[in-house]
Amino acid sequence: MAKIAYILLCHKDPDAIVQQAERLTAAGDFMSIHFDARARKEHFEAISEALKDNPNVVFAKKRIRCGWGEWSLVQATLHAVEAAEEAFPRATHFYMLSGDCMPIKSAEYMHRFLDDRDVDLIESFDFLASDWIKTGMKRERLIYRHFFNERKHKRLFYGSYNLQKRLGLTRRIPSDLQIMIGSQWWCLRRRTIEAVLEFCRQRRDVLWFFRTTWIPDETFFQTLVRHLVPEEEIETRTPTFLMFSDYGMPITFYNDHYDMLLSQDFLFARKISPEAKELKRRLGAVYASQGMEFRISNEGASLFKFLTGRGRVGRRFAPRFWETESSLGRERELMIVTCKKWHVAKRLLERARQVTNLPAIEYLFNEEDTALPDLGGIQSTLEKRTRHRRALMRMLFDYYETDRLMICMDPSNLDLMQDFFSDRCTTRLLEIQTTFSDEYLLGHAKRVGLAGERTPQETIDRLLPTIRYDVVFESDRIRDADFPHFYRIREEASADENAEPLSAFLSIPPEQAREIAATEYLYVD
Structure with missing residues (x-):
């Protein structure tokens, strides 16, 4: 039977993290937590104290400061994965989560779902050939070195980029890798995780390449899994239900999205609003349930757009x-x-x-x-x-x-x-x-x-x-x-x-x- 080691990256809301850990490990699964080093010290201490007696919870041995689009997110994930791989030898699957995720199926359903398919669940599309990236940089993410965070140091980020572009300082992509891209929310089998960690120990050149790649959490695991695992053992999809607005921002779910979420062909959903207390309570009950049947219809995107978009229709009447x-x-x-x-x-x-x-x-x-x-x-x-x-x-x-x-x-x-x-x-x-x-x-x-x-x-x-x-x-x-x-x-x-x-x-x-x-x-x- 499948045993899941959840890899949780988080940086806020310690009470919710403790509840998440207790909920997911109560079904016999495991959790490895990386709590952002930028977050408040007392929050990490509160989480550590609350979970110290839970044998199914470990913490990444090293906490680092994380920034959006940086290598630090991948490094934090690797620290948490290494801790889980060592602490939980019975874990058969490793599932990437954030603090905003909640289960939308029961633990019983999830275990059966994973037992029925001997595959890795991860989005993995060709970086250059696919249209996964809709706007902004594409090839430039790879062929130039990115040393600064675009959000925190915009002038330095674009100054460095424009200088390299003007001087023609491009770099080669590792010749034996086909760079892939996809969602950072995945579920990988144990043997895949072991192969990835061994690859990281052997190929420091690849790690250095991704260290200076922009937004590597969308490419690192996606590329390595495709490189190390036969194609027929990869299901190119994320097991976590998520949607984005027209502006590229993650859509947030609230109390009235309960029925819609349960009918989706996914195991978790993000992002759940911190204020959606009733939704979290009901989803927590679903996860702990036995014998519950789920009728999958999978119209999430169209239903959400219809049910939440009515208030915005017809508000802009001015002609162009x-x-x-x-x-x-x-x-x-x-x-x-x-x-x-x-x-x-x-x-x-x-x-x-x-x-x-x-x-x-x-x-x-x-x-x-x-x-x-x-x-x-x-x-x-x-x-x-x-x-x-x-x-x-x-x-x-x-x-x-x-x-x-x-x-x-x-x-x-x-x-x-x-x-x-x-x-x-x-x-x-x-x-x-x-x-x-x-x-x-x-x-x-x-x-x-x-x-x-x-x-x-x-x-x-x-x-x-x-x-x-x-x-x-x-x-x-x-x-x-x-x-x-x-x-x-x-x-x-x-x-x-x-x-x-x-x-x-x-x-x-x-x-x-x-x-x-x-x-x-x-x-x-």
């Missing part, structure tokens, strides 16, 4: 600076049809096109494959269409040689609506209100990646009211915007009742409007 002076044209008329059920809006748009002979375009700001003419590339991606929306619409008016144009838009696009209503052209908006069954909302959740075929029923039960509220919220936001020339038709209303707003929206006779409103199968899902 290059668009403030552009206009669709004072004599032109833009008619926007908005509906959450896209197929309903498309049917109405098609019928209106047949009756009025007006040009009409479906969800051009929501669907990449919307049929559009070639407009010189501005129409090629959703990002370009949205960024240059006024220029795009002017070109479409010109292409169709018309002063009246109909389009479809999702109700979430309030910022686009705001922008078009602020233009000098006449803008009209028609909202189609429809009913939403639970089956339809579940299908919608699956289509947009919020749920899958294996999503637990309890997660679905929590998700559906949120989606339903979101639909209502979007409709309320449109009404609160108080747009002029705003009209609404409803699924529950009769064709005669809907004909009046349709007539005003399209500026057509009531008879034609009723013909559109009476479209067969308009609201059928």
Whole structure:
């Protein structure tokens, strides 16, 4: 049976560290702790005193001062690994953790998970060929020597870098190594750890290379494991669930993320908020549980984005600076049809096109494959269409040689609506209100990646009211915007009742409007 030696790097919150150590070792596993030498002395003393009688806990024999992006993080890890390897001969796996991590599975599940696969769990992608690094330095991390910390000594860091670059002082990458990159959160088998430590004793040249590499904790173990272990014995993934914001910052989890975390195909999660006391309590109970079943659905990223992003939607309505002076044209008329059920809006748009002979375009700001003419590339991606929306619409008016144009838009696009209503052209908006069954909302959740075929029923039960509220919220936001020339038709209303707003929206006779409103199968899902 698997026995895990947890390698814990930490620098704060001594009470949480003690609780973490007691929780993880209570299941028969082990822990080796490196507490940052920069942290307060009394905090380290408190941790040492609280854990001194726990035979399953050891401390790194040497504490060092750690800095982000420095070799010191790798060296601290090696000190903790060496202590664990020596103190716990029965440990079969070594799992890298931080003080912000919490288990999201039971110890029973974790042991079985590791017993079932004889592999090392570590992200390991080709440094130069992959797109793991999204922004900033890439090859420069390796071919130049980095002696200073970019965060603490920015001028020295970039001064040294620019001097080496100007003088052509590059260095060679060790010829027998393929440099790899990936997350620093891994779980390695004992024989892999022993091979890494032996390699470090034999190859001081490689250690010196990584000492002056920038952010080596993303490359050191990733490279050595790939060099020492057959490819078929490496599962290129991290066993710890983590996500990053659009700005590259780690996302923090709170009390209301409990169900989402348990359904992810990972063993731990980071970062857990220090204030999430209830979440920590519940996850601690999960770790100690027996016979607990976990239904893996793995929609963490999309669920998190949906559940936490609503408060930020629609807060920025200002047009881009290059668009403030552009206009669709004072004599032109833009008619926007908005509906959450896209197929309903498309049917109405098609019928209106047949009756009025007006040009009409479906969800051009929501669907990449919307049929559009070639407009010189501005129409090629959703990002370009949205960024240059006024220029795009002017070109479409010109292409169709018309002063009246109909389009479809999702109700979430309030910022686009705001922008078009602020233009000098006449803008009209028609909202189609429809009913939403639970089956339809579940299908919608699956289509947009919020749920899958294996999503637990309890997660679905929590998700559906949120989606339903979101639909209502979007409709309320449109009404609160108080747009002029705003009209609404409803699924529950009769064709005669809907004909009046349709007539005003399209500026057509009531008879034609009723013909559109009476479209067969308009609201059928």
